[in-house]
Amino acid sequence: MPPHWLIRCCRCLLVGIGSCAGLLAHDPITTRITYSREIVRIFEKRCFSCHGEGGSAPMSLMKYEEARPWAKAIKEEVLERRMPPWGAVKGFGAFRNEEALSQEEVSLIADWVEGGAPEGEQKYYPPKISADEPRVAALEGNRLLVKDTVKVPGAVRLIGIEAASSSDLASALIVAEQPGGSVEPLIWLRNFKAGWKRRYEFRDPIALAAGSRIRVEPSTGASIVVFFRD
Numbered sequence: 001m002p003p004h005w006l007i008r009c010c011r012c013l014l015v016g017i018g019s020c021a022g023l024l025a026h027d028p029i030t031t032r033i034t035y036s037r038e039i040v041r042i043f044e045k046r047c048f049s050c051h052g053e054g055g056s057a058p059m060s061l062m063k064y065e066e067a068r069p070w071a072k073a074i075k076e077e078v079l080e081r082r083m084p085p086w087g088a089v090k091g092f093g094a095f096r097n098e099e100a101l102s103q104e105e106v107s108l109i110a111d112w113v114e115g116g117a118p119e120g121e122q123k124y125y126p127p128k129i130s131a132d133e134p135r136v137a138a139l140e141g142n143r144l145l146v147k148d149t150v151k152v153p154g155a156v157r158l159i160g161i162e163a164a165s166s167s168d169l170a171s172a173l174i175v176a177e178q179p180g181g182s183v184e185p186l187i188w189l190r191n192f193k194a195g196w197k198r199r200y201e202f203r204d205p206i207a208l209a210a211g212s213r214i215r216v217e218p219s220t221g222a223s224i225v226v227f228f229r230d
């Protein structure tokens with residue numbers, strides 16, 4: 001009986017040369033971490049919103065056959081903390097839903113790749129794999145579209161921001177200016193890519209007095225919606 005990895009390679013060749021690039025040179029399986037048990041669950045939470053059907057990323061990672069050819073790149077991206085991208089400068093504003101992978105998740109992914117990136121048994125797949133945009137439940141409230149500068153409608157508490165852009169956005173700073181002139185940093189979008197739509201939930205609501213203004217600098221055509229409560 002040929003070794004397991006050989007069978008897998010042959011199956012892959014049948015699926016198509018394109019998806020095989022990463023497999024031809026691959027090593028025997030030396031890990032117990034599998035796609036169907038651990039990895040798909042991490043990807044579901046952290047990756048599928050973009051790397052799924054209709055997502056903004058160039059490829060899907062939703063199926064093992066789709067993810068496997070990217071294994072080496074996946075390891076590199078998560079170790080370098082380039083994926084999942086946050087789209088904003090960390091430390092500028094404080095957010096509840098910073099989606100960084102935990103150190104444990106990074107290690108699981110890296111060990112899985114190093115161990116030959118096995119699929120694992122079908123029975124371990126989660127019952128339903130979905131690519132829903134992670135819900136930021138608390139962002140239900142009033143919405144205010146910020147084109148350039150907008151005045152808040154009375155005293156408000158900001159709870160979050162939704163940003164979307166139809167073109168790549170190198171940098172956009174969003175601040176709130178209180179009537180007295182003091183300026184609160186809200187978020188600094190950075191390397192925000194075309195097609196993304198991301199929600200950022202403030203760790204603590206930001207209280208603004210009536211007459212405060214919210215500003216985008218520069219106003220680059222991004223669509224910024226601020227969520228607030230009275």
Ligand code: HEC
Pocket residue numbers: 043046047048049050051056057058070073074075077078083084085101193196
């Ligand atoms: C907010 C959207 C988004 C999320 C979430 C996301 N990605 Fe990506 N990813 C992208 C986009 C867009 C690209 C295309 C290249 C770029 O813009 O950097 C990409 C590219 C990649 C690449 C290819 C890099 C290369 O070598 O070209 C890998 C691998 C990758 N992502 C892995 C992941 C993994 C693993 C996760 C989850 C842990 C993840 N991504 C989460 C948007 C996302």
